[in-house]
Amino acid sequence: DGGITQSPKYLFRKEGQNVTLSCEQNLNHDAMYWYRQDPGQGLRLIYYSQIVNDFQKGDIAEGYSVSREKKESFPLTVTSAQKNPTAFYLCASSSPGTGPGELFFGEGSRLTVL
Amino acid sequence: EDQVTQSPEALRLQEGESSSLNCSYTVSGLRGLFWYRQDPGKGPEFLFTLYSAGEEKEKERLKATLTKKESFLHITAPKPEDSATYLCAVQARSSASKIIFGSGTRLSIRP
Numbered sequence: 001d002g003g004i005t006q007s008p009k010y011l012f013r014k015e016g017q018n019v020t021l022s023c024e025q026n027l028n029h030d031a032m033y034w035y036r037q038d039p040g041q042g043l044r045l046i047y048y049s050q051i052v053n054d055f056q057k058g059d060i061a062e063g064y065s066v067s068r069e070k071k072e073s074f075p076l077t078v079t080s081a082q083k084n085p086t087a088f089y090l091c092a093s094s095s096p097g098t099g100p101g102e103l104f105f106g107e108g109s110r111l112t113v114l
Numbered sequence: 115e116d117q118v119t120q121s122p123e124a125l126r127l128q129e130g131e132s133s134s135l136n137c138s139y140t141v142s143g144l145r146g147l148f149w150y151r152q153d154p155g156k157g158p159e160f161l162f163t164l165y166s167a168g169e170e171k172e173k174e175r176l177k178a179t180l181t182k183k184e185s186f187l188h189i190t191a192p193k194p195e196d197s198a199t200y201l202c203a204v205q206a207r208s209s210a211s212k213i214i215f216g217s218g219t220r221l222s223i224r225p
Binding site: 004040042043045050056090098099100102103106107108 | 118123145146148150155156157158159160163201203205209210211212213214215216217218
C-alpha cells in the first residue's frame, strides 16, 4: 500500500543536540512538506520541496534544515538553534494534479526536549 | 494577512445529535478550501476540497458547504466514531504552494 512513513514516532532529545526526523513516501509524489503542530494552534509550514534537489522555507524555518536528494525522501533536522523544538512534526506529500491543499500525511513524530 | 478561524474550539454531542462546525476565512482571493479529519496522535486525513461559493461536498454523515466568507461542516446523526479534530485550511490565489490551517474543532460524540 502506498503511503508516507515517518520515524521515529517518539523522540527525546537533550538541549543542544541536533535530531533528524525521517520521512519516506512511495506515492510517487513530487511535492513534500514538513509541518509543525502545537496544542491549540494550526499546522505551521516549516519547509517544502516541489522537486528533487530543491526546497523552500515555509513560515517557521528558523532552526530547521532539510534535504531532498531522492524523490522518496525528505528528512528534517531540528537543530540546537531551534528555541522551542518540543512539538508534533508531520510530513506530507501531494501530487501535481491536486496541489498543496490535498495532502497525504504521515503518522507524525513527537519530539520532546528534556 | 490571510487568516483562518475555526469555531467552536470543542463540541460535545450526543450520538444522533446533528450540528455544524464553522470555518471563517480572510484571504486575498480564494483558490481552494480544504477539510481534514485528525484522530489523536495521528496525521490528518483529507476529506473535501471546495472551490467556489455555493459548492457542496458530501461523504457519509459529513457535508461541507462554502460561502464567500466561511465554510460549514455539517454532521448529520453522528456516531461515536466521528469523534476527532476537524481541521480547515485555505489556499490563496497568490500562493501556488502553501495553505493556511485553522486550529481545529475537537468533536466528541457520546454514545
